[in-house]
Every structure is written in structure tokens, then in C-alpha cells.
Amino acid sequence: MSTTTPSSVPATDASPGTGSVNPSDPSADEIATLARAVTGAVDLDDAAWRRYLHGLPGVDRVGADARAATLGTRSIKTTSKAWALDTIIRMVDLTTLEGADTAGKVRSLAAKAVRPEPDDPSCPSAAAVCVYNDLVPVAVEALAGTGVKVAAVSTAFPSGRASRAVRLADTADAVQAGADEIDMVIDRGAFLSGRYAQVFDDIVAVREACHADGRDAHLKVILETGELVTYDNVRRASWLAMLAGADFIKTSTGKISPAATLPVTVVMLEAVRDFRAATGRQVGVKPAGGIRTSKDAIKYLVAVNETVGEDWLDPDWFRFGASSLLNDVLMQRQKLSTGAYSGPDYVTVD
Amino acid sequence: MSPFEYAPAPESRAIVDIASSYGLFIDGEFTPSSDGSSFKTVNPATEEVLAEVAEATDEDVERAVKAARRAQQKLWGPMPGSERAKYLFRIARLLAERAREFAVLETLDNGKPIRESRDVDVPTAAAHFFYYAGWADKLDHAGFGPSPRPHGVAAQVIPWNFPLLMLAWKIAPALATGNTVVLKPAETTPLTALLFADLLRQAELPPGVVNIVTGARATGAALVGHPDVDKIAFTGSTPVGKRIAREVAGTHKHVTLELGGKAANIVFDDAPIDQAIEGIVNGIFFNQGQVCCAGSRLLVQESVAEELVERLKSRLGTLRVGDPMDKNTDVGAINSAQQLARITELTDAGTAEGATRWSPECELPSSGYWFAPTLFTGVSAAHRIAREEIFGPVLSVLTFRTPQEAVTKANATPYGLSAGIWTEKGSRILWMADRLRAGVVWSNTFNRFDPTSPFGGYKESGYGREGGRHGLAPYLIEGSSF
Numbered sequence: 001m002s003t004t005t006p007s008s009v010p011a012t013d014a015s016p017g018t019g020s021v022n023p024s025d026p027s028a029d030e031i032a033t034l035a036r037a038v039t040g041a042v043d044l045d046d047a048a049w050r051r052y053l054h055g056l057p058g059v060d061r062v063g064a065d066a067r068a069a070t071l072g073t074r075s076i077k078t079t080s081k082a083w084a085l086d087t088i089i090r091m092v093d094l095t096t097l098e099g100a101d102t103a104g105k106v107r108s109l110a111a112k113a114v115r116p117e118p119d120d121p122s123c124p125s126a127a128a129v130c131v132y133n134d135l136v137p138v139a140v141e142a143l144a145g146t147g148v149k150v151a152a153v154s155t156a157f158p159s160g161r162a163s164r165a166v167r168l169a170d171t172a173d174a175v176q177a178g179a180d181e182i183d184m185v186i187d188r189g190a191f192l193s194g195r196y197a198q199v200f201d202d203i204v205a206v207r208e209a210c211h212a213d214g215r216d217a218h219l220k221v222i223l224e225t226g227e228l229v230t231y232d233n234v235r236r237a238s239w240l241a242m243l244a245g246a247d248f249i250k251t252s253t254g255k256i257s258p259a260a261t262l263p264v265t266v267v268m269l270e271a272v273r274d275f276r277a278a279t280g281r282q283v284g285v286k287p288a289g290g291i292r293t294s295k296d297a298i299k300y301l302v303a304v305n306e307t308v309g310e311d312w313l314d315p316d317w318f319r320f321g322a323s324s325l326l327n328d329v330l331m332q333r334q335k336l337s338t339g340a341y342s343g344p345d346y347v348t349v350d
Numbered sequence: 351m352s353p354f355e356y357a358p359a360p361e362s363r364a365i366v367d368i369a370s371s372y373g374l375f376i377d378g379e380f381t382p383s384s385d386g387s388s389f390k391t392v393n394p395a396t397e398e399v400l401a402e403v404a405e406a407t408d409e410d411v412e413r414a415v416k417a418a419r420r421a422q423q424k425l426w427g428p429m430p431g432s433e434r435a436k437y438l439f440r441i442a443r444l445l446a447e448r449a450r451e452f453a454v455l456e457t458l459d460n461g462k463p464i465r466e467s468r469d470v471d472v473p474t475a476a477a478h479f480f481y482y483a484g485w486a487d488k489l490d491h492a493g494f495g496p497s498p499r500p501h502g503v504a505a506q507v508i509p510w511n512f513p514l515l516m517l518a519w520k521i522a523p524a525l526a527t528g529n530t531v532v533l534k535p536a537e538t539t540p541l542t543a544l545l546f547a548d549l550l551r552q553a554e555l556p557p558g559v560v561n562i563v564t565g566a567r568a569t570g571a572a573l574v575g576h577p578d579v580d581k582i583a584f585t586g587s588t589p590v591g592k593r594i595a596r597e598v599a600g601t602h603k604h605v606t607l608e609l610g611g612k613a614a615n616i617v618f619d620d621a622p623i624d625q626a627i628e629g630i631v632n633g634i635f636f637n638q639g640q641v642c643c644a645g646s647r648l649l650v651q652e653s654v655a656e657e658l659v660e661r662l663k664s665r666l667g668t669l670r671v672g673d674p675m676d677k678n679t680d681v682g683a684i685n686s687a688q689q690l691a692r693i694t695e696l697t698d699a700g701t702a703e704g705a706t707r708w709s710p711e712c713e714l715p716s717s718g719y720w721f722a723p724t725l726f727t728g729v730s731a732a733h734r735i736a737r738e739e740i741f742g743p744v745l746s747v748l749t750f751r752t753p754q755e756a757v758t759k760a761n762a763t764p765y766g767l768s769a770g771i772w773t774e775k776g777s778r779i780l781w782m783a784d785r786l787r788a789g790v791v792w793s794n795t796f797n798r799f800d801p802t803s804p805f806g807g808y809k810e811s812g813y814g815r816e817g818g819r820h821g822l823a824p825y826l827i828e829g830s831s832f
Contacts, residue, residue, distance in 0.1 A: 058774040060794045063625025073465060075359035075677035083354060270624050301354065306668050310352040 025216065026245065028204055034279060035200070035243040049196030049240065056239060059231035059267055068263035074302045081298070085333045086124055088297045088325070089116055091315045093151055093286070095130040095323050097158075097254065103138045106131055108350045110142035117330055118348070126326065127315040128181060132157070133170060136177040151181035151220070155206060158224075158253035160185040164202060171209040174217075181218040182210050183250060183321075186237065188227045196240060203244035220248035220286055220319075225264045226256040234264055238271035248284035254321065259289025262299055269307040282311065288321025294332040297325055356670075359677040361464045366455045368541065371402040374410055374564060375547035377417035378557025384409040389566065391540055394461035395674050395683040395718040403540045406563035411572040414532045414561040415579060418503045421558030422530040427500055429528070431487035438483030438525060440553045445476040445518075448549065452542055456514055457674045459541040461683030461719070462637050464675055474799055475518035478817075481801035482522035485822060489527060492822055495829035500528035501604055502580035504825065505573045508543075509586045510536035510685050511640040511741075515799075517543055519816045520583050521560060522801075527825040529581065530559050534573050537566040538686045579603060581825065585642070588739075588765075588810050606814025606824040608642065608806060610739040611767030613788065614760035615645030615796060616750075619654045621772035622794065627658070627665050630745070633770060633796035635669065635681055635723055639743040640689070642811075643768035645796050647736060649756055652749040659727060659747060666723050667710045681743060684719040693721050693742030700726050700735035705746070731762065739765070753778060757785045766808025770796045789815070 026034065032044065041048030076084055094113045096105060110129050117123035128149035129139050139150045152174035156162035162170075171182055184206045190198045203221055210217040221241040225234050241249050249268055252259035265287045272283045285304075291297055297320060304312050312318050327347045334342045371388065373380035383404040390399045406414070426434070445452065449472045456467040489498055504524045508516040513535055524531050535543035547562050563569055574582055574594055584594055585608040598605055615633045617626050633645025650658050674682035684690045701707050705726040714720040721742055729736050729746040736746050750756040760769055769788040771779050779793040789806045792798060799805070804820035806812060814824045 057621070057623040060622035060625040060774075063622060063628055063794060066795075067625070067628050073469065073677070074356065076356060077359045078357040080355060080357040087354075267624075305352065305354045310354065313352070313354055 025211065028208055031204060031207075031243070031245045038243060038278065044197055044200065046195055046197045049200065050194060053196060053236035053239060056235055059235055061231055064231055064263045064267055068261075068266050068303065071266070071303045071306060072262060072299045074299070076298050076302065082333075082336055084298050084301050085294060085329050085336065087301065087313065088294065088320065088329050089126060089333075090124045091319050092126040092326050092329075093128045093130040093288070093319050093321045094126045094326060095254070095288070095321050097130070097132060097153060101132060101135055103135065105350070106135045106138045107142045110139055110148070112326070112348060112350045113148045114143065114146045116326055117333070123330075123333065127319055130183065130321060133174045133177075136174050136179045140178040149180040150178065151183055152177075152179040153183045153253070155184040157183070157185055158255040160187050161189075164205065167202070168205055168209050171206050172212060175210055175212060175215050179217055181220060182206065183220040183222055185222045185224060185253060186241065188224050191228065191233070191237060191240075199237075200240055200244045203241055203246060207245045218247040219245070220250045220284075221246040222250045222253055222288075224253055224256055225251045225261075226258045231264070231267050234267050235271055238268050239275065242271070242275045242281075242283050246283060248286050248319070250286040250288055250321065252287075252289040252321075254289030257290075260287035260291055260321075262303060265300060266303050266307055269303060269312070272312070273308045282317065284317040284319065285312070286319040286321055291320055291322050292324050292328060294325075294329045297329065356678050358673075360673065360675050361454060361457070361468075361677055363454050363458060363675065366451045366458075366545075368400055368455070368458075371404075372540070372544045372564070373404045374406050374414070375544065375560075375562040376410065376414045377561065378551065380547070383407055389537065391459060391538060393458050393718075394538075394685050395715070397717050400459060401541065403544070403564045406534075406565040406569045406572075408572045411532070411563055411569065411576055414563050415503060415505075415573075415576050417558035418530040418532050418561055419578060421556060422500070422502055422528075425556050426525075426530050426559050427502075427528050431489060431526075431528070434525060434528065435483045435486035437553060437555055438479050438486060438522065441549065441555070442476050442479035442483060444549050444553055445472065445479060449473065449476070452514055452545060454675075455545055456542050457682070459539050460510065460513060461674050461685050463679040463682040464677055465679065466637060470799075471512055471515045474801070475515045478515075478518040478522045478801045482526040482821075485523075485819075486526040489822070489826065490829075492819055494823065494826050497829040498527075498826040499829065500825060501827060502529060503578065504529045504531050504581040504583060505576065505579040506531055506533040506583045507570045507574065507586065508533065508535055510539040511637060511642070513539040514542040514546065516585055517546060519821075520585075523816070523821045524583075524825050525559065527822055529825050532561045532563060532573060532579070534563050534565060534570050537564075540564040574598070582606070583814075583824065584608070591812055604824065606806075606816070607812035608814070608816065609765075609767075609810060609812040610741075611642045611644065611765045611807070611811050612647060612737065612739050612763045613643055613645045613765075613768040613770070614647045614649050614756075614763075614786075615770040616649045616756045616760060616772065616782070617651065617654070617658060618753075618756075618771075618773040618775070618778070619651045620774045622774060623658070623661065625794065626772040627661055629770060629772060629794070629796040630662060631665060631669070634745045635743050636797050638681055638684055638721070640685060640741050641797065643790060643797065643805075644741075645768070645770050646740060646745060647760075647763075648745055648747045649750050649759055650747060651756075652751050655747070655749045659725075663708065663710070663725065666725065669710065669712070669723055671712045671720075671722065672715060681723055684721050684742065687719055689741065690719040690721060693740055693744065696735060696738060696740045696742075697724060697744055700729070700733060700744075700746070703733045703735075705729045705733055705735060731759065737763065753782060757782060761785075761787045764810040767806075767811035768792065
């Protein structure tokens, strides 16, 4: 538990609760300095990481599942439901990650993200469109000037099984093409075999690539929790990623089952809460994959509200990686305003 | 103010018809009390009178015991266990089918949040009937010798904190073993027991097998003191339990008592901290802390005490206190003005004795009986709030340094109903559990109830076990053959 005591950490530039962005983006050196201060290790080798990460408080699976189940019983109605539905739309990273993706598909998705409900100007835009690397230019062009971000899955997504050089080149490519956000995968093989330093260095290096040439692409680090399996691993990987400078920690690629679950997301929310308390730096959370209904998405918002509070109730700090979720939210939104279900013929299919 | 304020989500009370007055349930019929006397039961969240309920006199108790005796001798005792099981399964199914009705009524009469009555009280009550239905035809193989026999008529007196669940804990094993029942619900919460009587008629349980006599202390005393009851099962306060034990000493009556508690919830420095926080909250704020096994003494390893208390406070800030019928309420109303007065008196004593009192900011309704979740730090073992059962949403935080000290402090109480251990070290859990003098020891959880698990106390928390195979024992006379 002592790991969350702020006293051992040098003062950083952000103070908790101030809102939207961390004031400055630390350099690789500053990241390493912070990591050394938090872990208390001079050399950030595997042994040091092991000592630190395995010293984090454990997560009891039964208790974590029970907590998530209780949060899932909240009944969100009327005005609070309306607010939740609009907020979910604003938090969606509208995603298409298929081998069959084309420019046409991406343009169609981009149009949907900008105006999810063409007949209703009060309906907000989605947060971002999330595509494979080679389609970033199409998305950038389609979304120019709309405020909707372009996110690219990078680093040999989804497996990440490529050399670091290839993964960095992949990232540089997407950043050069104008991606606002990079969703990278960690090397789960390295993590599971205890090569924590390698995972850390990977993330730091990808982060550097995000900032190359004066660019400032936000870095989301995918833990692929379905392959990490235990909640203890999820907590450790969360801290490792945050200490390596992640702007967001993300549950899953969507290519592995289970993808996002509510208990895993709660564990990650607890991690970002404790990380901010320890370092002053706020990190976002993105559950991705498997969230298909408004009802499910609202449970995640409740979890955010009751675990980390209103500071995270914003697309800058919480996202949903989803494709089919948006249409369900739109149907619920119509139901709330008209009192009747419209059905799938009354939302656009992209 | 958070942008995400939950709009009111009240459960509808339309599902339950509350009559303006209720009679006693004796020999399969609802009848007024012999002298026509009655008392009112109120909704503790609003002080609204819900119904007039008949108050059973000595004469009514006499009638009820007679009906139970007749049913036991003529019908229920001789009936094969496999037939008794059918009735119990039917009761369990009906309880599950009518769950929402029971949950709403429980919340209205008791003040507990609908989330708890819906998700814990009613399903667990149904589970108890399902569980003991399964035993009814297997008693020869339950470890009580060949052909164990029922005592006869069981007099059962239950408390107001889990009115329906305590009824299930009492009635299910009694019926499974061939006993018949006269049950007295608590004065402030009689309604779900009376709805249960209605359910028994729906289940076509033969008249007299279960009789429900409502009333206050005098009714309970008449029932316990009745010369023709064979077995007494009481759940309630330690003083009343002691009085019962004294009264039946030297008679033929068998007694089990489930009394008060002052449980230690012990948190080590290697505990899964976020789940421990939830366990602490569930341990003391579940059912407004009106739980005999509540984790009312938090023993924290000193090295993490400060951090844990900070985390706990921030968690308590998210508890939703208010209308028990709202589906998002976490903490409801205190059951009665009398109980509220007791909680208030003890917490005032805590402040007067020098402990530091803290409550999250929360707005309490203006009518009804309410008490904000409360935390005391700087508590010494000598303080009244560390020794006496408060039976309210009040947690006393104490510290320890070593496992041995934790055991010693946890055991330093006249009670011994339950305890909790929070650590990631399995061997320590076993070491602690061997040494804690408490009937239930939870590890990395708290306030979990399961029909398959025996529940009961050490020391002044009473004797006898309810639940599991062990819960059959108090209702059976061991068989033997020569």
C-alpha cells in the first residue's frame, strides 16, 4: 500500500482535479526520473520493476467482481439517462478494424462520427474514429476541421509481435499521416515472462515516436487484459504503462475474448485514481471491445462516477472503443425523446 | 456538483397490497386477538402508519401452540420427509415468484434499501427454503444417527433487522425436520411474516404447521414460557437471550440463541486494499449496521491505518443515503425511534470519551429515523463504542501491530459471533481463523450469507447453529438403535 504515498515522489507540474489536460508533456528523461522516484529504484531493470509491481496491493477477484456487479445495479433514469447517453456518444471512439476496411467504409464511418444523428443537430459528435494505420490519411481528410479525432491502432496491432524497429516505424507512419491518437499494444509475452523493463522501454519509445517532429499524438496503451488474465496483472500493467508516460490505458484490442469487462475497468480506474494521488498526473481509461448496449455503457459511466469521480467524466479522460454501441445509444436516445423505440431501420448503418 | 446526478429511481409500491389491519395467523386462519388489542407498524423512513396489527394475548398463544401440537402429532411429524420436502420446495418457489412483492414490503416496513431487500434478503430467504427442502428426506443420513426425531413444537422469536430472512432461517429447518412452528415476528416489522402466512395458504400448507403470532415483549414471553413448547429458537439481543436461558433452565425445553456481536474486521498491510474498503463498508453499513454480525470494530495494522482511513472516508463520500425505496440508495432508515435513540446515545458517548467522530456530508430526510454513516478514529479499547454493540451505521477504528495482537484484540469482547480477515497471505488466514473465537470467520469478504454455511456464536453471542447441516441439529433428537 505504501506505493501510493505521495511523499516519495518529487512535485510534478499538475495538481489533482484541475481538469482537462496535464499542463506539460514530460520528456523521456522526466518520465524515467518519475519512474525512479515512484519505484525507488536507481536501475529500472526487470528485478526493480518486479519488486515494485509485485509490491502493489493485490486485487481480490471475488471482491472486485462483486463491486462491479453492485455498480451495475444502479438505475439510471430520465434526466440522468439523457445526460449519460449524450456523454457516451461524446466518448465513443468509433472503430473499424477489419481486413476488409476500405476508404469508403472509413469515410462513411467518419461522417457518422461527426453527425451520428443527421436529423438532430443537438446530438453530439463522437470522440474519434479509430482505424488501421494505412487508412489514417483517409480519416484525416474526412474529419478535417470537425473536431473529431483520428486514432490509429499501431505497433503491429493486435499481436504486437514484430521487432521494436518495425513497431516504431508503424507508429511513425501513423503520426506522420496525421493521427491525433495512437493506440499501441504492449508486448504481453514480455510482460507475462517478467521482462517488465522491455515493456516499459517499448512504451517510452513509442511515446517518443508520438512526439517526433514536434507532433503531439496522444498515446493510448492497450494492455490486452484478456491475455493478462489476472486482475493483479491488470493493476501491474496499468502502473507500468502510466509510469512509462501513457496518456490513456486501454483494456483490449477487441480481437481477444474476453475484451473489456466492468471489473477489469474498475481495477484500471482504481489505478488511475491512485496514480494521480501519487504523482499528480491524470491518465485516461478506455474500455474497448464487447460493449454493445447503452445499458452496458451506462454501467461503465456509473463505475467512473463512483470510482474516480467527475474529473474523469469527460471524453478527454474516458473513452469507449466500440463499433455497434453507437447505434444502440442512438436508438435509446430517440426512445427517450419520442417515448417509443424506433428500431434499427431508423439509424444509419455504416 | 457532479454532472452525473442520478435522477430518482423509486421502486413502485403498487405491487403490494397492504391491508389496513392484520390478524394473527393461527391454525391456517387469520383471526383477531382474543381481546381485540392491536398495535401500529410504521414505515421508519417516513413515520407513515402502514397497518394495524393484532397483538396476541396469552390466550392466543395458547391457541397457536395447541394448533401446532395437533398438526405436529397428527400430520406433520408422521409425514414422510419426501412429502414435507414438496411443501418446502413449493414455499421456496412461491417466495422466488413473489420476490418483488416481499422486497417492497420489507423495505417499507423495515427501512432497509430496496437494493438489499431485492438482492439479498428475499433471494437468500428463498434459498434457505430450497436448501432445507433438500434435507427433509435425507435426515437418516445427516449424521444424527438413524431415524432422528423432531422435538415437536418450536417457538421462534425473531428480530426486526432481517424480518423475512430470519423467518426463513427459523422456519425452514424446523419444518424440514418435522417440527411445527409458532413464530413471533418483531413488533416493528410484522408485515412480511404476515404476507408469508398468505403465501403458506397459497402453498396449501396444512393448518397449524406454521402459526404466526404478532405482538411485543409480552407475546414473546408468553410464547417462550408456554409449557407445551419443546424447542425455543431466539435471535435478538443478548440481555433478552440471557433472560430466556434463565427462564427455561430446568425445563424440558431445548434452546438455541443467536445474540449480539461486536465483530472485529481485521485488515493487514498486505490486504487487497480496494476490496478491503468495500468489505469494511459492507461490514458496517449494510442494513444500516443493524446486523448482529456487523464488522463494527475495524482493526487495522498500524502501518497502513492512516492511508486506509483516508481511502475509507473518500469511499463513504459516495454512499447514497436516503429514500429506501429508491433503487440507488445504499443506506436507508434506522428501524425505529428507539433504535435511533440507542445509536445516538452511544455515539455521543464516543465523542464524550474522546474519540474523533467523522461523517460524510449527507442530507438526511426530515421525517423518519435517520443516522448518517459515522466513523470514529482515535478509539481506545476501553471506550464504550469499542465494547458495546451499537447496532447502527457506526464504525470504530482501532489499530494493531502484529497478528498475535490482532487476535488478542479481536477476541477481547464478551461476544463472538463473527470476524473478518483481510490479507493476501493464505497461511495467515488459516492461522488467524484457528485462533479467533467467533462462529463465523470471513476471509477477504464480509457479511456473506449462504444457506449451506452454519452461522452462530461463541460466548455471549449465543449457542446453536443455523444454516447448513449443522442447522438441522437443534431441531432433532439424535436417533440410536441397539
